[in-house]
Amino acid sequence: MNAPTRAPSRIAPGAGVLAATGFLLAYLAVGPVSGAFVDRPLPLPGSPASEVAAFYAANPAAVAITAGLQIVSVACFAVFVAGLTPALRAVGNAWLPPVGYLSAAAMVVSSALSGILAVLAASASDTTVTVLRQASFYAGGVANVVLLGVFVFGSALVLGRERLLGTPTRWFGFAAGTIAVLSVLSPAIYYANLFLPVGRLLSMVWTIVAAIAIHRRVKAENR
Template sequence: MSSTRTPAIAGSAVFLLAYLAVSFTGPLADRSLPLPDAPAADVAAYYGANPLAAVVVAGLQAVSVLGFAVFARAFERRSVRAVAGVSVLAMLVSCALSVVLAAVAGSASLDTVQALRLGSFYAGGVGNVVTLGVFVLLAAKGGAPARWFGYVAGALATLSVLSLAFYYASALLPVGRVLSMVWTVVVAVLLTRQRAVTGSAR
């Protein structure tokens, strides 16, 4: 772990709070976002009628994952940072595809709408959560605080890859994601306390 004064607490707080803020964007839309397996026509109708909601949600998700990127700088190991970078990139790709979908929903073909929707879903879902889980596992194994919490959160997030084959495993996506987010907050607080104690002892 890095000895620099990385603002880990701020990064982890943004990571969690910006993601949770998505739950409060419901009033911006006139209906619920269709599930990934919904007909493409329903997806196009949603994005065509609610471009602002789509953009706001994508923006909050992007801010959230950039907070995670700040938190991840607290770790020196290249493998840990590399996995964090992949996780960040996956969510940013998901956000970008959502914004594109909001822009073209009214004119694009249904095949294009479906491709953009599924691309956004898989990048921001399995792609982001599984790599987040791997990051947490590697960080915990490397000596990060709250090790056993990290093992549990990271394992659940990583196992969400099973959702590609088993529908019921999709429950691991939100559970693994949120537990991993909470783990980053706990670790950031513990790291900051450790550095404060070390600094006062000098």
């Protein structure tokens, strides 16, 4: 019987760790950095269009900073995905990297829509404000997090099976990915909104843990 084929270890040592760390840190920086430039809390989804328009019109710098940091964050994630792509493709899972890139693209779309809203807020109709705000919220929320969860769960499964990840890291990925995917329920179930921040943060932390584990495995193989 032939030995099972292992995924090639072509992930750049160190680069994945830096990319995963940047993914988390840039996202966490959004609150404190942009918060220094706002004059009022961001209206919650479903708030009157007039409140949303007033916030975006009065806080263009905060909106720009938030969008910039979010784009930096998902750009780092895209680098992490690129590092895993050879290993994932080698074992017949070429569909996983596009899922990761789509997750990053969803956040870029969300950031772009926020920027457009900041430019148009002072003159846009209530309908336009509501559509832009809701589209930005769902792109950067449910779409981004659910796709991130699918990528994390799938990668934990594949890389664990190929022995690039240990059992604890693999199960951490299963848990983080499942919670993130469950955020798909948030538009219909109020309490499921908790899955959005929890699933997102756990998945971000998993990328760091996985990157460190893979970095150590690659270093050991290259000795």
